[in-house]
Structure formats: structure tokens, C-alpha cells
Amino acid sequence: MGLITGLLTLPIAPVRGVVWVAEKLNDAAERELHDPGVLRTQLALLNQELEAGDISLEEFEREEERLLDRLHAVRVGPAQIDRR
Numbered sequence: 001m002g003l004i005t006g007l008l009t010l011p012i013a014p015v016r017g018v019v020w021v022a023e024k025l026n027d028a029a030e031r032e033l034h035d036p037g038v039l040r041t042q043l044a045l046l047n048q049e050l051e052a053g054d055i056s057l058e059e060f061e062r063e064e065e066r067l068l069d070r071l072h073a074v075r076v077g078p079a080q081i082d083r084r
Helices: 003-008 010-033 036-052 057-076 078-082
Strands: none
Touching (some): 003 010, 036 057
């Protein structure tokens, strides 16, 4: 980037910084959303909540199905899911 371009685009520098931070946060969220270890931990916590009586069996089954679907999607990959 040249000096003149740098000076002319200086007013939008904060916007570029915010966009960069937002992209990094999105990347981190995507990694956590699709991390099999995190999904297994969530399943274990869900089991503990059921055993402790904190949630009903219906809530457990609904949440367990959602987590298992996500775990399955991570394992087979998005290309396999799109083919259905």
C-alpha cells in the first residue's frame, strides 16, 4: 500500500480492524462448533444433567439428538450431507 493510498484509506482503518476481529471471532466459533471433543464434552454434561434430575428425559433426548447430529455432520463432512 502506497503512502497516498494509506492516507486516503486512513479514515476506514478502524472499520477494517473491527472486520478483522469479527472474522477471527467467527473462525474461533466455527472451530468450537465443529470440534468433536467439545461435542463429546457437551454430551457428557447432558448425561450428568439427566442423572442429577436437572432436565427431563424429553429435554435430554431432544438435546442429545441435536448434538449427535452435529457430531455426525463433523465426521462425514459437509460434502456427504449435501448428497442426501
